[in-house]
Amino acid sequence: MSQAAPTPAPIDHLAEDFVAFAVDSGVLRFGSFITKAGRQSPYFFNAGLFNDGAMLGRLAQFYAQRILSSGIEYDMLFGPAYKGIPLVAAVAVELARLGHNKPFAYNRKEAKDHGEGGSLVGAPLQGRVLIVDDVMSAGTAVRESIALIQAAKAIPAAVAVALDRQEMATENGQDVPYSAVQYVREQLGMQVCAIATLDDLLGYLTHLPQGDASMAEHHAQVLAYRERYGVR
Template sequence: MNASTSPAAPATPDLLAQEFVAFAVESGVLRFGEFKTKAGRLSPYFFNAGLFDDGAKLGRLVQFYAQRLIASGLQFDMIFGPAYKGITLAAALSVELARLGHNKPYAYNRKEAKDHGEGGTLVGAPVRGRVLIIDDVISAGTSVRESIAMIAAAGATPCGVTIALDRQEKAVENGVESPKSAVQYVSEELQLPVIAIAGLADLLEYLRTTSDSGVTAYAGAVQAYRDRYGV
């Protein structure tokens, strides 16, 4: 440290993120132990958004999304939810935003094109204007790239991505570890802002400060995981 450099003040904990992490732990959506990730890593935690599986939990989840989005100031005309988890998230977020006075249409895609009825792969409102993509996490960015292609093909403009948890770890593509996370790739390479309710740093803050002795024991393992794979 040179003479003109002073220590940075400790970051103020993000209260919304802390509330979200506590909610995810209490709901059994965020679990601790030893889990193998899609990238083949052994992670000390696992986030499974599919376990927001009843009306109360889903409603609370989209309250967090809505609060984070409104605070971000991001301007968007509609919501797009990539199949499959994004479908429920888009619909529920649309309901919550309407409740708050921000009525937004939503659409989603089918995995397989339908050749009868309305046909095609897109369902819901016409995809137009500035489109926000919603998902639970970004693992490799594949879902985001596919969503961007569908949105562009419809003549609309992707304007951002919102997720529940940013794992803040190096992505793995074709077996090769990247120096960037999937979220950084989307932000920097695809030029789209990514708005996350919480990140791994927030999870570590929670583990350091919670009175729940059942999870504080995992703080060291989660920190070691971030030291090894974090960005």
Template sequence: MNNLRQQFIAFSVSKGVLRFGEFTTKAGRQSPYFFNAGLFHDGATLAELAQFYAQTLLDSGVEFDMLFGPAYKGITLASATAVALAGKGRNTSFAFNRKEAKDHGEGGTIVGAKLQGKVVIIDDVISAGTSVRESVDMIRAAGAEPCAVLIALDRMERSGPDGQLSPSSAVQEVTKQYGIPVISIGNLDDLFGYLNGAGADPELLKHKEAVSAYRTRYGI
């Protein structure tokens, strides 16, 4: 793990956003860990999270003109990342969508800057890929180009029921389907490395075996 990724995993654990135990995922799997970006819910924590998003995007080398945050979590993440980028000397416009079109005022479903140029989609995770698909459609419909997806955590696991698991992960499927890179601040390998590292809380080390077994069963 590079230092930024290590810091992000440790930060997520310290804020109770990344938790270990027994959790049921949206796919119905019993997971030994759970990541809930909705728990980054105070000003100081959001500001720190945005620094991770901004630095990861800059470090990726992806050329971009603006940010797009899909409703609902992506709205906060895109706007906070734009603020963090401005603090790093990169003033970047951003936009987000409404779930329902507004029929008065400016109308429409897009709020913020006009979608144009190369657009980075910012969200928390990719599960079924629905949010990415809708975002790509909106961006292309506006004549702009989706150039990357930036997420907090890549679970790096195959989709589908046991016995019929997909050969690729949701993130890999997005890359293949839309031809754009998916950039993550951290991933399952980083999480496992954190548990395996000397700096991990001894209480968390007991979850290492469960995470390892889960990765073996579902990981790419």
């Protein structure tokens, strides 16, 4: 008897729409870029280029929808400096608009020695804290956030990011067989939700109209990068 063909994974329309939005906004670009790990990457995602009110508001909608659909339980939001600061504020506004009003906080890189002082701004860190950031490459910002949250006697519960690059992290300049997202999930025991992943990016490139030679080349380059550095 012949075996039935495997059922294709259902399309994640939220991720699909987000990748298209990021490309159209110039935030997700294709070419040749050097990553923080020193790798030559065929694509680059820079959330700092969501730099007007309309784009930031749309980005916050994607975050809020993914957070709510993930089922993550949290009491407040935290944004690590610097990119996490506008992100956490915008996401808190969108969640409140959807009926999920939560306090939020963020940190400064340099502690103030006047006024309220310290490195934390916003609501007091307490309860289960959801960290909102753009991407996780080495996981450094997340680890720093976890230390701040734990120092305040709160619980680092989960992380929400825009893009999971699904590639090997580095430790002391060496590749390791797991990603920063996998490390946070498996070693730190925290939930992670991403609006989109590298798989979703490859899906976007696959489903573009035929005949676009440049996009076909980008797909081949991203796929080759995934084969070399990717993790599942």
